[in-house]
Each structure stands twice: as C-alpha cells, then as structure tokens.
Amino acid sequence: MTTSHLRAIPSGVAGSIDIAGDDVVISGVKIENTELATYLSNFNTAEMQVSAFIDLVNYALYVKK
DSSP: OOOOOOEEEEOGGGOEEEEETTEEEEESEEEEOHHHHHHHHTSSSHHHHHHHHHHHHHHHHHHHO
16 A cells, blocks of 8 residues: 655645644645545545544544654
C-alpha cells in the first residue's frame, strides 16, 4: 500500500490556521490528496465528512505518541 503525502495549499491569503487554547480553526486551506478526497467522499453529508476528517487527525496524533 502506498500513501501519498498531503500537500496543503492555502487558497490565496485567506488560508489560515488559528489556534486559541485547545481550539484549532482551519479556514480556506486546500489539501491536494486523492486518497483523502476519495475516503471523505464516501460520507454522505458535510457533517459526516468533517467528523471523519477529525477522526483521522485524532488517530494521527494518537499514532504520533
């Protein structure tokens, strides 16, 4: 199984990651990754896609430990 690296591209100057305490807000950031797009497209609603994305981030942080 091959895994391509994520490439994040802020869309213009509006792309940002804001951190305040334990909260992280990502705005206007484009991620080019076919595997991620394919995985998230399996979820029917935007809410489910966001939840799946958060699960991926949480899992990555768990693995990083």
